[in-house]
Amino acid sequence: MQRPIVLTFLRCANLSLLVLYPVAWFAPLMRAGVLPLFSLNEISVVTGLQSLWGSDVFLALVVTVFALFAPYLKTILLALLHFDLLSARTLPAIHVMGKLAMADIFLIAVYITLSKGIGIGRIETAWGLYLFTVLILASILISWLSEQLQKRPKD
Template sequence: MAVLKWINLTLLVLYPVAWAAPLMRAGLLPLFGLSEISVLTGLQALWETDILLALIVTLFALVAPYLKTVGLALVQFKLLSRRTLPALALMGKLAMADVFLIAIYITVVKGIGIGRIETAWGLYLFTACILASLLISVVESRRTPD
């Protein structure tokens, strides 16, 4: 199970990469080029238009998964009590909500047919980070303390 510690620490590097990576490419009509949208560019646009929604998305997309990963690393290296695992699991579920919202947005835009949208590699990386973190926390919660 020592390998899970290192995978978890790797997530501390991969999360910022996933936040800056393109989640999708979107364009209004097929004649115009596609612009890339990342978690960070999406948040930047939200801060200009809807501060409350920007705060919520920042919590789900950035704060919750990163704090959960740091907390889990602290538990794995015995610097934080295992009693915090339920709270860390809740933070992971909040982070997964962000991936579902992105998927719903993509489905809605494709269904309307007004614009064009393509998923990009950052969406897969972001989703993989969230799922890896959830899997690590499940395994860690089932592990008996040393």
């Protein structure tokens, strides 16, 4: 493909993340319940953060940075790069933001694994977890393609 077509695709894909991340933050990541016979409560990134702020402020701050700020800031930086408003020398910093953003998927996976291992309650994954995971992986792919595009000579 030609460079302008690829760049246009990357711009559109990256800008769509700016809209889809907030959707993923409010989408149900999982449904949790204490006993199998009772209904399950839906947990999203936002509701999880709300309960964390009430119990463990430090952990809530860490998760807020990883789940909200890091992926969104990375997406904004990539958009600036795509529109030539940011130097290509910032790509290493953008990669660091991407690694921070991936940490939240790990935290969610640990939470689900621990909850299922205890055996007290019931946890079911919901569509928001898949959406959030796809968005993080799409962001990683967009970053990688952007880096490859920056390495190629301009047409």
